[in-house]
Amino acid sequence: MASIGQAATGSEPAQGRIAASRIKRRAHAGTFALTIAICAVVLMPVISLALIALSGTGEDWPHLAQNVLPGAIRTTLLLLFLVAAGSAIIGVAAAWIVVAFDFPFRRTLSWALVLPLAVPPYLAAYAFAEFFHYAGPVQGAIRAIFGFATVRDYWFPDIRSTGGCALVLSLVLYPYVYLTTRIVFLMQGRNIADVARTLGARPAKVFWKILLPVARPAIAAGIALVLMEAVNDIGASEYLGVRTLTFSVFTTWLNRGSLEGAAQIAMVMLVLVLALLLFEQWARRKQRFHSSRATQIKSHPPRVKLTGWRTAAAMLATALPVLLGFGVPLLAFARYSSRRLEQFTSPELGMALWHSILTAGATAIATVTIALLLLNAMRLVRSPGMVALTRLASVGYALPGTIMALGLLFALARFDNMLDAFARDMFGISTGLLLTGSAAAVVMACTIRFVALAEGSIRSGIEKLPPHLDEAARSLGRTPAGSAMHVLLPLLRPALLTAAVLVFVDTVKELSATILLRPFGFNTLATSVYEDASRAVVEDAGPAALLIILTALVPVVLLSRALAHDREAIL
């Protein structure tokens, strides 16, 4: 927190105005420099990739333009559209039902709806393919009930399709929409919704006319997160036979030996991602307007008590996403695991668990710190340049993990080798591959990938704080740093917790960057799952997959319980 420390020293309120403004300017220069430094590190893989892309001759493009990209772009856009629609419908509907109505198990379901976040999309894809396969329980039951003999006697939707892939991704990613939307339904829509209801509006009308418009920015923010995850997905879509842009990046790189061509496609994808970021920015532009009075609401919102078939419908609508997005994968991997109980005591699995927790913990701390520094810089220096710079730091999130990691690998390895050469010359010792030879590179890659996630969550938290809090603290003599430390930071605790949990969970699930950058003998749960899954024995991956889900589950449950119980936390 160099900038805050710097600003704090010497800027006592008693000092003269001129001195103070000079210090302020110097502090801002420091803040600006620090922000640029952070952005340079975060953008390092992108810059490295851009250089690779520029070094290419473009000889791949006639083939790509004619045979690959039209289909890949169409598939990618269709997939993104379906995932956006799917996750929005599930997330918003579930959020509305648990907030507006009362029915049995409502409390449990309201936090259980977050659980699918613990399931990595690639594991969900395996589990779904299995569950809905000819030999799986669903089709087996259909055959038994209707007396069909083979697959040719009846029609069953194919999970191995763009639609199927969209379904799988929606079912594990909708919690992002659910989380952001529910908060708004709970807090910001309340007073207006209460007024509407006392004037006699029915719940459905309140939802369409009031809650939905009010929640629009939050829904868009959630969808943006969902889509960024969907763009960089390779595991689920590859397994389900959906050829997205990410898949073309890999075939160009690995099958046609053109890293330059692959980097060029990745640059095209960046445009897509920047468009997403702009969309999110645009959707959020009015959020502050709705939130300034949020702090005052403490009362328990009245809920409409449901009866009869409506109870059943509400329970089904909120339980189904949990059962499918969390229950099906859990069941599938629990079944595999039950045949491999001996693996749970193996030292390898224990080490993999420790490595997962370690990288996830370190990444969570690093991303939250960086996000705070960036946002603090944005608060102090309110210039368009600073805003653009901090937004730019988010692009790593949506790049395919392997490609991003490759960019980072080239940059870090060059640094390592230069450092080694320097140390040999100067001191006669070899530092070897300091970063790329250790797990530090993995943490760096995950930090770069997920800084956007932390920044987004914390920014939502900041935007929900009344802006005059900071001003009030400053007018009472707090320095900018003092106000940040003693006024804003404590109020932001729930947002920081949310950010840390989301990053932790995503890092536990992270596969592609980890597998490329890890050192010898450094297996995380995700990489050990992949080692089995990639040789087509997903079954052997059962225990590690189960542990991923459980490891991610702990913070998710903590988070959702904190959100459920702590009224302040919903701010």
Add this chain to the structure above:
Amino acid sequence: MTFRSARSAVAGLAIATLFAGSALADGVVNVYSYRQPDLIKPVLDAFTAETGIKTEVLFLDKGLEDRILAEGTNSPADIILTVDIARLTKAKEVGVTQALDDATVNGNLPAEYRDPEGHWFGVTKRARVVYASKDRIGDEPIAYADLADPKFKGKICIRSGQHDYNLALISAAIAHWGAEKTEQWLTGFKANLARKPDGGDRDQAKAIMAGECDIALGNTYYVGLMRNNEKDPEQKDWAAAIKVVFPTFENGGTHVNISGAALAKHAPNRDNAVKLIQFLSSHKAQQIYAEQVFEYPVEPGLEPSETVKSFGELKADTLPLAEIAKNRKAASEMVDRVGVDDGPSS
């Protein structure tokens, strides 16, 4: 231990783990592997038991050469283990391997399964064969060319056309037939597909059991692994639904690919690495590959496992491996052009 000291102990351990470097000690050989650790473990364990040299494995199926290139002279890689001739050739081309002229290795491995300049060594063979439904496909032979015959319309399943194993087969076809004829064949093949390509080779056997298709392409060792799978006995049912048919190229044989090893260019433990390559070519390792992983040994005269023998006799194609590797890019572009991965409908 107080809470505070426990906390700093954990933090210290965490930092130590994060920055722990790679093994560079004596008596170690560092293996960068495209092949999954479980597949190579039996052989590496036997190597350690015989020589006392420990093996460190880094599994990486995407970007292995890129990583070694980036690491440069400081790379800890001693040995590269990989499947597919094109990948072995590529490792040599991008310059992450070094030549090895070792009498033991050269004596053990037939010349057609190693690089003439000693940059890579084939240690196992696998054939790309037809998995045919036991119930719905008769005993008549099936040639690779027949797979484009309209009589199989809607009956064929396959994993992604962009997968290494399929690319190698198509590359071999290009070498045999020329690009134009191969593209016609591939177009006919695509029209015969029962569904969009997906999953792995085992999934195709499962699809045959489910009745989704009658014919699939797959590697031989998967059948061995399925038939002998005690952990997940349902895989025995998948294997029971199919029989192995050896398709051939006219004037040639069944397409065969290799898995192999290469000595890394900057191998820090070169002597140990050479010992490992010697071991992989030895009778003992070849037997393990045959019995436990169901591959065809490259050692002349050594029989495959009982399961693999039961498929019938393999008449391997005589096409030089280098010819196959050369056509990979053309094959990959052809798969895109024909739209194999779009499935039969478009």
